[in-house]
Amino acid sequence: xxxxxxxxxxxxxxxxxxxxxxxxxxxxxxxxxxxxxxxxxxxxxxxxxxxxxxxxxxxxxxxxxxxxxxxxxxxxxxxxxxxxxxxxxxxxxxxxxxxxxxxxxxxxxxxxxxxxxxxxxxxxxxxxxxxxxxxxxxxxxxxxxxxxxxxxxxxxxxxxxxxxxxxxxxxxxxxxxxxxxxxxxxxxxxxxxxxxxxxxxxxxxxxxxxxxxxxxxxxxxxxxxxxxxxxxxxxxxxxxxxxxxxxxxxxxxxxxxxxxxxxxxxxxxxxxxxxxxxxxxxxxxxxxxxxxxxxxxxxxxxxxxxxxxxxxxxxxxxxxxxxxxxxxxxxxxxxxxxxxxxxxxxxxxxxxxxxxxxxxxxxxxxxxxxxxxxxxxxxxxxxxxxxxxxxxxxxxxxxxxxxxxxxxxxxxxxxxxxxxxxxxxxxxxxxxxxxxxxx
Numbered sequence: 001x002x003x004x005x006x007x008x009x010x011x012x013x014x015x016x017x018x019x020x021x022x023x024x025x026x027x028x029x030x031x032x033x034x035x036x037x038x039x040x041x042x043x044x045x046x047x048x049x050x051x052x053x054x055x056x057x058x059x060x061x062x063x064x065x066x067x068x069x070x071x072x073x074x075x076x077x078x079x080x081x082x083x084x085x086x087x088x089x090x091x092x093x094x095x096x097x098x099x100x101x102x103x104x105x106x107x108x109x110x111x112x113x114x115x116x117x118x119x120x121x122x123x124x125x126x127x128x129x130x131x132x133x134x135x136x137x138x139x140x141x142x143x144x145x146x147x148x149x150x151x152x153x154x155x156x157x158x159x160x161x162x163x164x165x166x167x168x169x170x171x172x173x174x175x176x177x178x179x180x181x182x183x184x185x186x187x188x189x190x191x192x193x194x195x196x197x198x199x200x201x202x203x204x205x206x207x208x209x210x211x212x213x214x215x216x217x218x219x220x221x222x223x224x225x226x227x228x229x230x231x232x233x234x235x236x237x238x239x240x241x242x243x244x245x246x247x248x249x250x251x252x253x254x255x256x257x258x259x260x261x262x263x264x265x266x267x268x269x270x271x272x273x274x275x276x277x278x279x280x281x282x283x284x285x286x287x288x289x290x291x292x293x294x295x296x297x298x299x300x301x302x303x304x305x306x307x308x309x310x311x312x313x314x315x316x317x318x319x320x321x322x323x324x325x326x327x328x329x330x331x332x333x334x335x336x337x338x339x340x341x342x343x344x345x346x347x348x349x350x351x352x353x354x355x356x357x358x359x360x361x362x363x364x365x366x367x368x369x370x371x372x373x374x375x376x377x378x379x380x381x382x383x384x385x386x387x388x389x390x391x392x393x394x395x396x397x398x399x400x401x402x403x404x405x406x407x408x409x410x411x412x413x414x415x416x417x418x419x420x421x422x423x424x425x426x427x428x429x430x431x432x433x434x435x436x437x438x439x
Contacts, residue, residue, distance in 0.1 A: 229282025
């Protein structure tokens with residue numbers, strides 16, 4: 001690229017070699033040559049300043065990682081105190097917090113995996129193979145080291161990881177979408193579905209590993225990301241699919257900018273190699289569990305096949321959502337203990353997630369929108385049960401919601417967070433009584 005400096009100053013940019021037909025000349029008011037040199041000779045009008053890498057005031061004023069982490073831990077303490085105080089009306093927090101899938105996870109942590117299907121009045125034909133090993137094995141390790149019960153170990157693990165997950169998500173959201181870091185943390189603290197991060201379920205570990213994986217790849221810490229992916233794919237069945245999507249997004253970002261092929265052949269080869277290594281190393285968690293099932297159960301996909309014992313059969317996700325929307329079962333009783341969950345409520349949760357997916361696409365957060373979309377399709381392919389937990393107890397969904405909140409006036413942000421906090425108190429009170437809609 002050539003340029004000429006005259007008086008009055010003008011800069012001529014031949015653009016033909018960059019894919020543009022005509023050259024473009026920019027006239028700038030007269031100024032001294034010393035001032036031009038001080039600014040690296042980057043002489044452009046306001047229309048072209050957006051093409052230059054500029055300082056982000058939000059990034060400069062952003063809190064440090066440790067400041068944000070301290071804020072997250074301090075802000076989560078009062079919430080945990082509320083959980084404990086409400087639990088006193090039922091039983092101690094340790095045992096009142098363990099419902100639904102919690103019993104399966106802690107059973108694996110205490111006794112390992114079943115060798116045959118169960119035959120009983122409440123779990124006929126079921127087995128704990130449906131639950132991936134990373135979370136219960138970590139709980140088992142903590143319990144062995146500290147001599148705590150599995151219940152205590154799981155609660156300490158999740159409530160210790162929760163502020164870290166909120167902090168990592170806030171950092172990623174600030175870098176990726178310019179979202180205020182404190183706003184993201186507060187959303188995590190107040191969101192009703194954050195209930196699932198405080199109780200003994202795998203959501204906290206899964207979410208922490210997912211956002212850590214995204215941050216590490218963003219920082220180009222490839223081998224640390226690959227190590228994180230090993231545990232990630234051993235945490236939930238969706239882990240491997242999400243990892244594949246992240247790998248494809250990384251390949252597109254690194255290897256597919258619009259420049260001549262000869263100039264990007266090396267980048268393409270490097271990106272393909274990294275994606276293959278990421279998939280091979282990250283797949284160790286999933287394939288290790290499949291190998292275990294093959295040896296002990298004779299079926300490497302036993303974790304999928306056993307889902308039928310819960311009434312889950314593969315089908316059309318859209319058909320399941322439409323069926324839920326057509327159901328006329330949305331009532332107050334559907335949110336109370338002892339009543340069947342409303343299929344319409346579950347379908348409306350899907351509609352809310354779809355709205356966030358569309359927002360993510362419009363905001364050019366395509367990877368994050370894709371992760372929520374993949375989660376939605378996989379979760380609803382076998383029905384709508386637990387869809388609120390799968391979709392909204394997810395740090396990427398939180399990121400998209402935080403990016404929406406960023407556009408609201410400050411007073412409406414406060415109102416939204418306050419309403420969320422009140423709903424969370426209701427959710428916690430109901431959780432201790434095992435309502436089906438919180439399954």
